[in-house]
Amino acid sequence: MRDKELWVFGYGSLMWHPEFDYAERAIATLAAYSRGFTMRSIHHRGTVARPGLVLALDVEDGAACTGLAFRITPGCEDVTMALLRERELVSYAYKEMQLPVALTDGRQVQAVTYVIDRNHAQYTGALALEAQAQIIAQAIGGRGPNRDYLMNTHRNLCDLGIEDNDISWLAARVQNLT
Secondary structure (H helix, E strand, O other), X not given: OOOOOOEEEEOOHHXXXXXXXEEEEEEEEEEEEEEEEEEEEOOOOOOOOOOEEEEEEEEEEEEEEEEEEEEEOOOOHHHHHHHHHHHHOOOOOEEEEEEEEEEOOOOEEEEEEEEEOXXXXXXXXXXXXXXXXXXXXXXXXXXXXXXXXXXXXXXXXXXXXXXXXXXXXHHHHHHHHO
């Protein structure tokens, strides 16, 4: 059990499918990181033979990523961390980090989040949007089609009023490809 509140920052599927109990959720922004399809997915949204792409946070000067911060229900912290580690660290392409996020009500909290390891084999670096769209349109993994991951993320961002031009472009392009 922890002495202080546990917050988790979600920027992709954690926003629309958190799989943990939370007492509060709020739109939040993480400075100095960008959201992008920079991780090959060989488990959840692709396979080793045909990798998909999933979102990752990548450090970038001047960038900011807006997503959701979740305050975990008191007493559920250890279970939540175990669930997150099983889900997010399946291949250790992400690094688990505690980073400061700014909530829309002005509060600043430290939140657990997952940042891409640039030295990991699944890191793609910057792929052209068209190349991303071609991969996402075709890949399927253990949690289903890669395009569903993109469309659910896009829909959730739109519902929350969060603009992400690259994800909007990708959603339209993948829709045209499938």
